[in-house]
Amino acid sequence: xxxxxxxxxxxxxxxxxxxxxxxxxxxxxxxxxxxxxxxxxxxxxxxxxxxxxxxxxxxxxxxxxxxxxxxxxxxxxxxxxxxxxxxxxxxxxxxxxxxxxxxxxxxxxxxxxxxxxxxxxxxxxxxxxxxxxxxxxxxxxxxxxxxxxxxxxxxxxxxxxxxxxxxxxxxxxxxxxxxxxxxxxxxxxxxxxxxxxxxxxxxxxxxxxxxxxxxxxxxxxxxxxxxxxxxxxxxxxxxxxxxxxxxxxxxxxxxxxxxxxxxxxxxxxxxxxxxxxxxxxxxxxxxxxxxxxxxxxxxxxxxxxxxxxxxxxxxxxxxxxxxxxxxxxxxxxxxxxxxxxxxxxxxxxxxxxxxxxxxxxxxxxxxxxxxxxxxxxxxxxxxxxxxxxxxxxxxxxxxxxxxxxxxxxxxxxxxxxxxxxxxxxxxxxxxxxxxxxxxxxxxxxxxxxxxxxxxxxxxxxxxxxxxxxxxxxxxxxxxxxxxxxxxxxxxxxxxxxxxxxxxxxxxxxxxxxxxxxxxxxxxxxxxxxxxxxxxxxxxxxxxxxxxxxxxxxxxxxxxxxxxxxxxxxxxxxxxxxxxxx
Numbered sequence: 123x124x125x126x127x128x129x130x131x132x133x134x135x136x137x138x139x140x141x142x143x144x145x146x147x148x149x150x151x152x153x154x155x156x157x158x159x160x161x162x163x164x165x166x167x168x169x170x171x172x173x174x175x176x177x178x179x180x181x182x183x184x185x186x187x188x189x190x191x192x193x194x195x196x197x198x199x200x201x202x203x204x205x206x207x208x209x210x211x212x213x214x215x216x217x218x219x220x221x222x223x224x225x226x227x228x229x230x231x232x233x234x235x236x237x238x239x240x241x242x243x244x245x246x247x248x249x250x251x252x253x254x255x256x257x258x259x260x261x262x263x264x265x266x267x268x269x270x271x272x273x274x275x276x277x278x279x280x281x282x283x284x285x286x287x288x289x290x291x292x293x294x295x296x297x298x299x300x301x302x303x304x305x306x307x308x309x310x311x312x313x314x315x316x317x318x319x320x321x322x323x324x325x326x327x328x329x330x331x332x333x334x335x336x337x338x339x340x341x342x343x344x345x346x347x348x349x350x351x352x353x354x355x356x357x358x359x360x361x362x363x364x365x366x367x368x369x370x371x372x373x374x375x376x377x378x379x380x381x382x383x384x385x386x387x388x389x390x391x392x393x394x395x396x397x398x399x400x401x402x403x404x405x406x407x408x409x410x411x412x413x414x415x416x417x418x419x420x421x422x423x424x425x426x427x428x429x430x431x432x433x434x435x436x437x438x439x440x441x442x443x444x445x446x447x448x449x450x451x452x453x454x455x456x457x458x459x460x461x462x463x464x465x466x467x468x469x470x471x472x473x474x475x476x477x478x479x480x481x482x483x484x485x486x487x488x489x490x491x492x493x494x495x496x497x498x499x500x501x502x503x504x505x506x507x508x509x510x511x512x513x514x515x516x517x518x519x520x521x522x523x524x525x526x527x528x529x530x531x532x533x534x535x536x537x538x539x540x541x542x543x544x545x546x547x548x549x550x551x552x553x554x555x556x557x558x559x560x561x562x563x564x565x566x567x568x569x570x571x572x573x574x575x576x577x578x579x580x581x582x583x584x585x586x587x588x589x590x591x592x593x594x595x596x597x598x599x600x601x602x603x604x605x606x607x608x609x610x611x612x613x614x615x616x617x618x619x620x621x622x623x624x625x626x627x628x629x630x631x632x633x634x635x636x637x638x639x640x641x642x643x644x645x646x647x648x649x650x651x652x653x654x655x656x657x658x659x660x661x662x663x664x665x666x667x668x669x670x671x672x673x674x675x676x677x678x679x680x681x682x683x684x685x686x687x688x689x690x691x692x693x694x695x696x697x698x699x700x701x702x703x
């Protein structure tokens with residue numbers, strides 16, 4: 123057997139050992155954490171654990187009307203888990219917010235008692251009056267106490283209330299009775315307070331709840347994530363395999379992260395992992411914070427285009443499904459992709475990139491796909507996307523009206539504003555807005571008329587969004603759905619591509635890659651571990667996306683120590699100066 127075949131066989135053996143350790147923990151009712159580095163097959167391990175429990179305990183769980191709760195970070199991950207477990211009814215897969223609310227909503231008296239203690243709610247309730255017997259609901263994620271019958275929670279309120287109610291014995295008993303097993307996907311991104319509450323209340327001797335955490339603390343790149351979880355009663359299982367990348371890329375990952383070495387399952391040695399820097403550029407670099415030391419925007423753009431031309435000449439296919447260009451900030455991508463005004467509307471990039479805003483979710487998941495289906499005369503698909511059976515169209519006039527309204531919609535999407543599109547949908551009802559957005563539009567119109575009424579926090583955002591050309595929505599949706607070669611480093615977490623070009627520069631105060639590289643060599647100063655890990659983790663996530671080729675382009679100037687670290691990680695022959703000529 124060749125050396126490469128032996129290494130590939132070692133990857134399979136390492137994976138089998140980790141899965142056997144998971145099965146053993148389940149059999150012994152011991153909570154565990156599976157630490158699976160990038161490309162190790164974390165989701166495969168999670169699905170294996172779910173299927174193992176279904177095979178072992180599925181009948182008994184169903185008989186007792188119990189389920190395995192699988193908490194995910196995104197709706198897409200939830201859907202994938204449901205699909206890969208064949209929609210088995212003993213598996214309840216949901217995001218953390220949905221999971222928490224499914225339990226919280228039954229405890230209305232307790233919620234009414236605890237809500238005033240949560241940040242900003244005492245002020246809101248002082249303005250609107252006591253909660254009284256009002257129903258507490260969680261719908262769009264916009265906090266409001268204006269309604270005399272209902273109080274609406276923000277996304278963060280749900281998690282804060284969950285932490286509060288987990289102190290309640292009755293609430294914990296209900297949770298365990300309903301979900302005796304809880305698996306947490308991408309555990310490192312779990313809200314810190316939720317993670318601490320789970321540890322404090324359920325990682326105790328003789329606990330009847332079995333917890334399984336699946337993830338990788340080096341891939342924690344969201345601000346409120348808990349990162350590494352440690353506890354004496356938590357069995358740690360490491361997975362030393364990489365089923366994604368060629369040996370050249372895995373070698374870089376192992377140099378970056380020597381404490382969790384991986385065996386590459388691929389025997390293909392045709393890939394490359396290279397770094398290009400711009401230290402020899404002779405122009406004047408930017409001097410203002412946070413771009414100090416980076417190439418001027420125009421020169422950075424030219425550098426990127428030349429880099430892509432070079433890689434194309436070397437055989438890279440820049441089709442969106444083959445290659446991704448990962449850039450540091452959403453701002454750079456917004457300019458590149460044509461949705462700058464829309465990006466400026468939101469205070470958080472997650473609201474539009476991850477579709478946390480209800481309008482963006484509707485545009486991306488329903489309106490844009492339905493419009494494309496209509497243009498291509500796939501009418502059955504259009505109505506299915508819009509969320510229901512084809513409406514009964516009894517007369518020729520009704521058919522003509524649908525056609526006229528959809529044709530007008532396409533015109534407004536091409537040349538009108540977001541407000542024009544929303545007004546058309548609101549007045550025509552073809553297609554109809556979701557009930558949540560219909561109510562929001564009604565509230566918006568009422569507030570526009572009653573100018574003396576105090577306007578809630580969401581009003582300005584909606585007002586600003588309505589002035590943006592709708593064409594920016596189309597550009598954003600193409601980007602979100604992967605129809606361009608560009609992406610953010612955050613947006614591709616968990617994904618893989620044949621080739622990846624990482625463009626590293628300045629522009630975001632939360633990240634300093636030159637400093638990270640220096641500290642990786644010399645040691646992290648006291649009090650700077652969080653800062654170091656933010657940049658290190660993001661660099662690791664980006665570098666671990668490719669299956670075959672990885673290229674990293676630094677547009678910021680690098681110190682001698684930073685270049686030295688890159689030479690150690692990638693190999694001296696693979697770190698070169700980018701030639702502008």
